Amino acid sequence: MVGNAALNDQSLIELSCLLEQDVPHLAPDAVWLSGKPVLYAHLQDMGVLTLSHDVAGNVVCRDCCNETIRPQANPAAGKADVGYRGYCRDCGWIDLTREQAHFWQAQPLKIARWLASALQLNTRFVVEPVIDGVLWRLGEIEHRRKRRTLFFGRRLPSSADAVHAKLNALVAPGAEVIMTTSDIEQLSNSALADRLVVPLRAVAHIRKAGFVIENLDAYLVGPGAVETSDETSLRLIHTQRVALIGGEKHKLSPQVFSFLKILEDADGDEVHKRHIAEALGVEAATFRTADIVKRHRVVFDTFVESDHKGSYWLKPDFVILERR
Numbered sequence: 001m002v003g004n005a006a007l008n009d010q011s012l013i014e015l016s017c018l019l020e021q022d023v024p025h026l027a028p029d030a031v032w033l034s035g036k037p038v039l040y041a042h043l044q045d046m047g048v049l050t051l052s053h054d055v056a057g058n059v060v061c062r063d064c065c066n067e068t069i070r071p072q073a074n075p076a077a078g079k080a081d082v083g084y085r086g087y088c089r090d091c092g093w094i095d096l097t098r099e100q101a102h103f104w105q106a107q108p109l110k111i112a113r114w115l116a117s118a119l120q121l122n123t124r125f126v127v128e129p130v131i132d133g134v135l136w137r138l139g140e141i142e143h144r145r146k147r148r149t150l151f152f153g154r155r156l157p158s159s160a161d162a163v164h165a166k167l168n169a170l171v172a173p174g175a176e177v178i179m180t181t182s183d184i185e186q187l188s189n190s191a192l193a194d195r196l197v198v199p200l201r202a203v204a205h206i207r208k209a210g211f212v213i214e215n216l217d218a219y220l221v222g223p224g225a226v227e228t229s230d231e232t233s234l235r236l237i238h239t240q241r242v243a244l245i246g247g248e249k250h251k252l253s254p255q256v257f258s259f260l261k262i263l264e265d266a267d268g269d270e271v272h273k274r275h276i277a278e279a280l281g282v283e284a285a286t287f288r289t290a291d292i293v294k295r296h297r298v299v300f301d302t303f304v305e306s307d308h309k310g311s312y313w314l315k316p317d318f319v320i321l322e323r324r
C-alpha cells in the first residue's frame with residue numbers, strides 16, 4: 001500500500017517525465033502495462049492527465065498480453081463504458097473502455113495554473129502561453145524589492161534559443177524565474193545557462209488537487225558566497241543538491257537527498273525506516289538503510305542520528321524550524 005504522500009511524489013515524477021517528451025502522450029496500453037494504473041488514475045482525477053481525442057492505432061491485448069489489437073467503435077455497446085473493442089487473433093473480440101482505447105495526454109497548462117494558484121498569482125494575473133507548448137507566463141512577484149516574472153517551462157533544452165529570445169523581449173535581465181520539468185543540468189551549455197531556472201520538483205509538491213510551493217525563496221536569494229566559509233549546514237540541499245560540511249560541498253545522490261528531505265520535513269522528529277522506504281518508493285522488506293549510509297558516511301555522521309533500531313532524525317542543529 002502506497003501512502004498518499006508517496007503517491008503524490010511518484011505522480012509528479014511520472015508527470016514530469018511525460019512532459020519532457022516531445023509529445024506528452026501516453027499510449028493506453030502503457031498505462032496498464034506500467035503496473036502503475038493507480039498513479040495514472042490519480043493524475044487523471046486531478047485533471048493533469050486527460051484522455052486525448054485520438055484513439056490508439058493498436059494496443060496490446062489485455063487477455064493474452066501478446067497480440068496487438070486495433071481499437072474500433074463497439075457496435076454492440078449499449079453501455080458507454082465499453083465504447084470500443086478490438087479483435088485479437090487468439091482471444092477474439094475484446095471490449096475496451098475509453099481509457100483503454102484513447103491516448104492519455106499530460107496537461108502542461110494545468111501545471112502552470114497550479115503553480116500560479118499556489119503562488120497566489122491567479123488573483124492578479126492570467127496564465128498566458130508565451131511559446132506554444134513550451135513556456136507559460138504565470139505572473140509577477142515582488143521579492144526583496146525586486147520584481148520577478150515567473151514562468152513555467154517544459155522541454156527547455158531543445159527550445160533554449162527560442163526561450164532565451166522570448167525572455168529578452170519580456171523581462172529585464174535577471175528578473176525571470178523559470179520553473180521547469182526539464183533537467184536543468186542540460187541547460188549549462190545552452191542559451192539559458194545564466195537564467196534562473198528552478199527544478200519544479202525541488203519547489204512544488206502535489207497536495208490534494210494542486211501544488212504547495214516550498215523553498216522557492218532559496219533560489220531567489222541565490223546560493224551566496226559559501227566557498228570561503230566553514231559552514232556546516234543543509235541549506236543548499238534544495239538549490240544545489242549539496243550538503244555543506246566545514247565549507248566543503250558534498251554532492252548528494254537523489255536517494256540521499258530524498259532521505260535527508262524526509263528527515264527535514266519531519267522537523268527533527270524520529271522517522272522510522274519503514275516510512276523512509278515508503279517515501280522513496282522502495283519495498284520496505286528489501287530496504288537497507290545501511291547500504292545508503294555507508295556510501296555517504298560523512299554526510300550521515302554529520303547530520304543524522306539514529307537509535308540503531310530503525311529510526312532516524314536530523315541532529316537538532318540542522319533542523320530549520322522557521323521555514324519561509
Ligand SMILES: [Zn+2]
Nearest residue numbers: 061064088091
Ligand atoms: Zn489476445
